[in-house]
Amino acid sequence: MISFLSGVKDIFPILLGVAPFGVLYGATAISAGLDKLQSLLMSIFIFAGASQIVLLDQIKKDTPFITILLVMFLINLRMALYSVSMAQHIKRESLITRLLGAYLLTDEAYAVSANRFSDSNIKKMPYYFGAAVSVWVTWQLSTAAGVFLGNQLPQHLSLDFAIPLTFLALLINFLKKKKFMIAAITTGIAMVIFKNLPYNTGFFVAVFLGIASAVIYTRLKNE
Amino acid sequence: MNRSSYIWVLIIASGFITYFIRIFFIQFIDEEKINKIKEYLTYVPVTVLSALFFSGVFDKGLASVTFDNVKIYASIIAIVVAYFFKNGLLTIIAGMVAFFLMQ
Secondary structure (H helix, E strand, C coil), X not given: CHHHHHHHHHHHHXXXXXXXXXXXXXXXXXXXXXCHHHHHHHHHHCCCHHHHHHHHHHXXXXXXXXXXXXXXXXXXXXXXXXXXXXXXXXXXXXHHHHHHHHHCCCHHHHHHHHHHCCCCCCCHHHHHHHHHHHHHHHHHHHHHHHHHHHHHCCCCCCCCCHHHHHHHHHHHHHHHCHHHHHHHHHHHHHHHHHCCCHHHHHHHHHXXXXXXXHHHHHHHHHC | CCHHHHXXXXXXXXXXXXXXXXXXXXXXXXXXXXXXXXXXXXXXHHHHHHHHHHHHHCCCHHHHCCCCCHHHHHHHHHHHHHHHHCCHHHHHHHHHHHHXXXX
C-alpha cells in the first residue's frame, strides 16, 4: 500500500500536465463530430492521448480504413520500447497483473516507474499501479470535462486547428537533440511535397525519409 | 455502414491495435531481439508527429504553400512559443489564438 501511494505521489505533478490534454481531447472529439458516448469510450478503449487525437484527425480527413490502422500502429510503436523495458519487471507476475499492467502503460507511468524501479525500498508492481491508475483516472475525468465543455462551445468555433497544434506540442520534448530535429524537418518537407500521393502513401514516404535522414546523419557524425 | 457505426469500428479496431502493442512487447519480445531495430524505433514518434503536424498545416500539400494560408503564420507563432517556453499547452493556446485573430 505504501508503494502504491508513493506511485500516486510521484506521478502527481505529471497529472497536472495530463489533465489539460484530456480536456482538449474531449472538446476536440465533440467538435470533430463524435457523439458523447464515442468520445468517452474512446478514452477507455484506446487510453493513449496522442493516438486518440491522431484517430480524430484521420476520421476528419476521411482517410481509408487500412491507412488509419497503419497510422495508429505507427503512432503506438513507441510504446513497444516501454513495453520491452517494462517486461523485465513484470514478466514473472500473474497473468491478470500483466494484462492489466499492459493496458495501463503510458508514457507518463513508464517514465516515473523506470526512474524508481532501481530503488530497493519500493515494491515494484504496487508502485507502478499507483502511478498508472492515477493517470487512468485523470485521463477519464478530464475527457469527461472536455466532452462537457465541447458541448457548450458555439458551433462556429472550430477546434480543427487544435489537432495539428497538439502534434506540435508533443514534438517539443524531442527537439532538444539535433538528430530528432533533422528527422522532424526532413519529414515535414517530404510530407508537404508528397501529400497528394494516393491513399495517403505520402505520409509513409515522409516518415521513411525522416527516419532515413536521421540514421544517415548519425552514421556520418560517428565516422 | 453509417458514419456512426464506422466510427465505432475505428475506435474498437484502434483500441485493439494499441493494446496489442502494449501486451505483445511485454510478453513475447525480449530486449536482445529488439536491439537491432531500436535505433529506427526511436525515430518513429518524432517523424509520425511531424508528418501529422505538417499535413495539418499544409492540407493540400504544395498547393497550401501560399501567402493566404493563415495556418502557416499561426504555426510560426506556435513554434516560437514552443521554442522559448517548452510548454505544450501554451504552444497550443498561442497557435489557436493567433489562428482565430488572423481568420
